[in-house]
Amino acid sequence: MRLDKFLAVSFIETRKKSRDYIKEGKVKVNGEVITEPAIEIKENTDIIEYLDKVVAYREKVYYMFHKPAGCITARKDADNITVFDFFHEDNINGIFHVGRLDKDTEGLLLFTNDGDFDHQLMCPERHVEKKYFFWALGSLDEEDRKRLENGISIGEGEALTKPAKIEVIKYGKYEELEKETDIGKFYNIESKHYNQPIVCGYLTISEGRKHQVKRMLKSVGCYVVYLKRISIGELTLDETLEKGHYRMLTEEEVQKLI
Template identity: 45%
Template sequence: MFNKPFGCVTARRDTLYPTVMDYFSELHNDRLNPVGRLDRETTGLLLITDDGNWNQQLTHPAYHKKKTYLFTVLGDLTEDRRQFLENGILLKGSPVPTSPAKITLFKKDTLANILDTLHPEVRNAVRTNLPSHPVTYGEITISEGRKRQIRRMMKAVHCCVIELKRISIDDIHLDESLAPGKWKEIFPFEKNSPV
């Protein structure tokens, strides 16, 4: 279980950015691989394994594993837009709508109130927006893993993801005591496993 920090890419090597696998170099295990992907700006739960079968069971679309994320979007994610996303939406460049999602909205705010809490790179990208621009917080659960799917879904309803953190994959939940960039060994196959 790895708590992926902002700014590293889910890859073995990269010429521009640090990779998630850099955090595991001390293990000297070339068989380790990330389970799925999180884009460079997304943080949170990323599983790393040397068990190819388990990796396949968690990532293959046929298994429909639920993945839950906390999000902050720049924009007003209204009730109509939420329902639109939950029912499935056509993403740009795809002829097939997304599978149904589950979205819970937590609260709304304005950009001025949260600007200082954002990662410096994100803060720089959104600073030209009006301070009164609405911001919406929530949680989304999806059962597929298209490239940058949540970001593309939100863009389709005129919202821009400014923070995205995966908190669970099926019944494996991120240990909140695990600091960004840290990892711990877990045993999800054991009956009395803490995850």
């Protein structure tokens, strides 16, 4: 294994930071200072030290996290709670988030220390599907659905989105659906707007552009008020996992993704 990869997996936050520390002479292999990040080491037998402290090799780990709304997908932030604030200190070293979710979006977010795993899921050429549940102000007719399914413009100078899948679950006026749904938990609407249309459903995409789901629905006249990612590829969010909690993926779940 490369020395920089060993440090990234076992201790340091990123591969780039690992390379910096190695070049700065802060890392030893079997007692010798090494400044070449690409050197191959034997992770199970060589003694690796960072600032004269032994770094233990950490096996690959994979976490499922049920992200709540209100926290940002970042390691640190001066003004906001981050997704890493929900992790125990013993589990945080070397891991990073796979993709990201907006601050107000809930649902499935994965964490790992496996760069290859991250690449397989996030690489645009692989077209891994991500499924979202949404509530939106507005309506979706047959023409709107076809536009979403076939590819739609969401920004000047951008290519059309890749074909998506749309499934409408409920639609009608807010005043009609307020009592039979939980939309009131996510959006407080003024009484004078009770007669405006709302719609909920699932949108499945295979890209990861910024605010993509919200922008796609906005392009057909829908304003998203609640968004939750429920699956990535063949992996579905474990609904027994409370918001703000995480667990290790099972071997079967990992295999579903790779």
